Each structure stands twice: as C-alpha cells, then as structure tokens.
Amino acid sequence: MSSSPVIFDRQLLRARLRRAAALGPSTFLLDRVADDFAERLATVLRRFERAVDLGTPTDAVRRVLAGSGKVGTIIAASTGRDGTTTLAVAAEEEALPFKDASLDVVVSALALQFVNDLPGTLIQIRRALKPDGLLLAALLGGDPLTELRKAFAAAEAEIENGISPRVAPFADLRELGALLQRAGFALPVTDVDRLTVRYASPFRLMQDLRRMGATNPLIDRQRRPLKRATLKRMAEIYGERFADADSRIRATFEIVWLSGWAPHESQQQPLKPGSAQRRLADALGTHEISTGEKTKG
Numbered sequence: 001m002s003s004s005p006v007i008f009d010r011q012l013l014r015a016r017l018r019r020a021a022a023l024g025p026s027t028f029l030l031d032r033v034a035d036d037f038a039e040r041l042a043t044v045l046r047r048f049e050r051a052v053d054l055g056t057p058t059d060a061v062r063r064v065l066a067g068s069g070k071v072g073t074i075i076a077a078s079t080g081r082d083g084t085t086t087l088a089v090a091a092e093e094e095a096l097p098f099k100d101a102s103l104d105v106v107v108s109a110l111a112l113q114f115v116n117d118l119p120g121t122l123i124q125i126r127r128a129l130k131p132d133g134l135l136l137a138a139l140l141g142g143d144p145l146t147e148l149r150k151a152f153a154a155a156e157a158e159i160e161n162g163i164s165p166r167v168a169p170f171a172d173l174r175e176l177g178a179l180l181q182r183a184g185f186a187l188p189v190t191d192v193d194r195l196t197v198r199y200a201s202p203f204r205l206m207q208d209l210r211r212m213g214a215t216n217p218l219i220d221r222q223r224r225p226l227k228r229a230t231l232k233r234m235a236e237i238y239g240e241r242f243a244d245a246d247s248r249i250r251a252t253f254e255i256v257w258l259s260g261w262a263p264h265e266s267q268q269q270p271l272k273p274g275s276a277q278r279r280l281a282d283a284l285g286t287h288e289i290s291t292g293e294k295t296k297g
Contacts, residue, residue: 008114008217010094017057017213026211027058029195029253033109033138034060036193036257040136041068048104048134052077054125055093055111057213065107078111093121098128101262105134110255113139113170114217122183132264135185141170141256142192147242148205148251155234159227176256185260186267193255198248202238205251 020026041064049072053062056078065071077096093108093115106125115121125135143149171179173190180188199205209215243249261267 006116006219008116009219010114010116010217013114013213013217016210016215016217020057020211020213023211025058025213026208027060028197029212029255030056030058030060030110032195033255034064036138037061037107037109037136038064038068040257040259041065041070044070044134046070047072049073050103051075051105051107052098052103052128054078054096054106054108054137056107056109057111061107061109071105096121096124096128100127101130101133103128103133104130105136107135108137108139110139112137113141118171119179119182122179122185126184126260126262129262131262132266133262135180135258135260137258138193138255139170139258140254141176142172142194142254144170144252144254146252147238147249148202151202151234151238151241154237155230159230159233170254171256173256176258180258180260183260184263186263188258188260190259191257193257195253195255197251197253198244199251200248202235202249205249 047070051065051071051073052075053065054077056062056076059076062074062076065074077098093111094117106129112118112121122135129135173192177188177190180190197205199208206215238249239247
C-alpha cells in the first residue's frame with residue numbers, strides 16, 4: 001500500500017469531470033495538447049502495436065493516435081469519463097490493470113497532475129511497457145494559474161484573516177524529470193509549454209475551469225461557502241494586478257511534457273568513466289590540475 005500523502009479527492013474529481021461533460025466541456029487546452037501529440041509522434045520513426053491512453057478526459061489524443069498511422073490497437077483507460085474508442089478499460093491512474101511488458105506506448109493528457117502517488121504511477125507505467133516502449137504525457141505543472149492563486153490569497157487575507165488552498169500544487173520541471181529517472185525510464189526528457197489565456201473577467205476564467213472539471217479537488221479545501229465579499233475583492237485584485245490595457249485579465253497555464261523509454265539494450269548508453277579518448281582540459285584549452293596540486297597565485 002502506498003504511503004504517499006493524499007492531496008487530491010479523487011472521488012470528487014471524477015464527479016466534477018462528469019459535471020463538466022454535462023455542462024459542455026471546455027477543451028481548448030486538451031485540443032492544444034492533442035495537436036502537440038501529433039507533432040511529437042511524427043518525430044518517432046517506429047510503429048506501436050498496442051497503445052494505452054491513460055486518463056485523458058476526452059478522445060482528442062486517441063483521435064490523433066488513430067490518425068497517425070503509427071499505432072495499432074488503442075485502449076482507453078479511464079474511470080469511465082469517456083469511452084468512444086473500440087476498446088476501453090475502467091482503470092484508476094494509481095492502480096493500473098496491465099501486465100508487465102504488455103504495452104508498446106502509454107500516452108496521457110492533462111490527467112496525471114491529479115494523481116496522489118505520481119512516482120508509483122510512473123513505476124507502474126514503466127513496468128507495463130515492453131522493453132523500448134514509450135511514455136509520452138502532458139500534465140499541468142510548475143505554477144499554473146498563479147494570478148488566480150495570488151488574487152484569492154490577497155482577498156482572503158483582507159476579508160477572512162486567513163488563507164485556504166484554492167489552486168492545487170503541481171510539480172515543477174526538474175522534479176518531474178527526477179521522477180522519471182527514479183521510475184527507471186531511460187532517455188528521460190521534460191519540457192514546458194507556457195500558455196497565457198485572456199478573459200473578460202476572473203469569473204469567466206472560473207467558468208472555464210468548471211467546464212474543464214478542474215476546480216479545486218484538494219482534500220484540504222475549505223468546505224464552507226465562499227463569502228460574496230471575498231469573491232468580489234478577489235476579482236478587484238485580479239483586475240488591478242493582472243489586467244492588460246484593454247481590461248482583459250491574464251491566466252497562465254504551464255503544460256509540462258514528459259517522455260521516457262523502458263530500458264532496452266539497443267538504446268544509447270552513457271560512456272563508462274575513464275573511456276574518453278580526449279581530455280576535457282585539451283578541448284577547453286586549459287591546464288589540468290591533478291588532485292592535490294595547488295593553483296599558482
């Protein structure tokens with residue numbers, strides 16, 4: 001059993017995703033990520049016979065996989081949010097039902113940021129991949145919605161004499177790269193796509209978040225209703241600090257991309273210590289100082 005702290009209310013998250021689907025989901029972030037998946041897959045010169053789409057809230061990425069010509073069977077693994085593909089498996093991102101070395105590629109879009117035990121999930125994915133299998137995932141990371149976080153914090157400090165968690169904490173680029181290595185992935189790569197979206201008001205932003213199923217899923221969230229005065233002051237502070245000349249407010253999203261391969265003997269390997277054919281000092285045109293040798297004053 002995992003000893004990881006429970007940060008996210010997964011049952012509440014599923015309920016909010018169902019509500020978002022009923023409201024008519026806001027999919028611009030997922031659509032952007034799906035387009036990026038197409039570009040990234042185009043650089044991989046191989047075919048994957050069995051693919052799993054893990055937790056992606058819509059079928060956008062699966063449509064990209066199907067249209068790429070590089071993937072055979074596509075399995076949608078989710079908690080029942082969407083099942084438009086031929087094969088679907090009800091699965092929690094924290095408890096994968098796949099056998100070891102049974103998958104060729106695992107993809108995921110904007111789902112893994114709400115996993116309580118992300119290191120454990122990455123280990124499960126790596127074990128489920130065949131040797132030389134690929135993980136390609138995009139998740140919210142870094143400091144997304146920093147403007148909303150700061151505006152809420154300032155308003156609550158003024159009106160309620162305290163601050164409650166309103167925007168979920170996310171791992172940064174370096175932390176996620178280290179997690180890939182810890183999980184045993186070879187050739188790990190991380191990069192970030194920063195996107196600024198403008199809205200007429202903070203309330204329009206909050207409506208979009210609701211239609212993404214991305215409103216506050218924290219276990220430690222404030223249970224009592226938000227005061228009208230606090231919400232009004234938050235909107236004022238947001239406009240004062242984060243609005244452009246035309247009065248539209250800015251919202252920053254950071255999408256972190258992860259990729260890594262299940263180890264295989266055909267992959268590039270680092271050189272063994274001492275195997276270099278040329279000294280670094282020669283390449284840099286400097287004098288090499290051996291251990292114990294003092295520099296000249």
